[in-house]
Amino acid sequence: MSTQTVTQIDVRTIPPYERHAQIFGSFDGLQAGQALEIVNDHDPVPLRRQFEARSPGQFAWSYLQAGPALWRVQIDKLAASADESGGSCCSGGACG
Incomplete structure (x- = not known):
């Protein structure tokens, strides 16, 4: 099994109004099998x-x-379902 790539984001260092946008931007940039x-x-x-x-x-x-003082959550990006990839796991030539 290959080593999973994990990107850590310490949201305590990000202004509150930017946190979720930064997290979603990072998540969107992940490949299936990677994690935040x-x-x-x-x-x-x-x-x-x-x-x-x-x-x-x-x-x-x-x-x-x-907790109670520190929370660490891992959010894994899963492979797209058939519905999201146009009906086939091989849409776009990417079978996994």
Whole structure:
């Protein structure tokens, strides 16, 4: 099994009004099988709800550390489903 690429974002260092946009931008730039690790000072429940609404079926959410002072969440990017890739896993010539 290959080593997964994980990009860490410490959201405590990002102004609150920029956090989600930066996280989604980073997530969108990942390839299937790569992941983001979010470091925060609280449980990012609102972020998870946004992921569920915006990217259903495209991510896996795992708590690596669950407070009380530090929260670390890994968000894995999953392969696109057949519906999202035009009906075939090989659309665009990319079978995985």
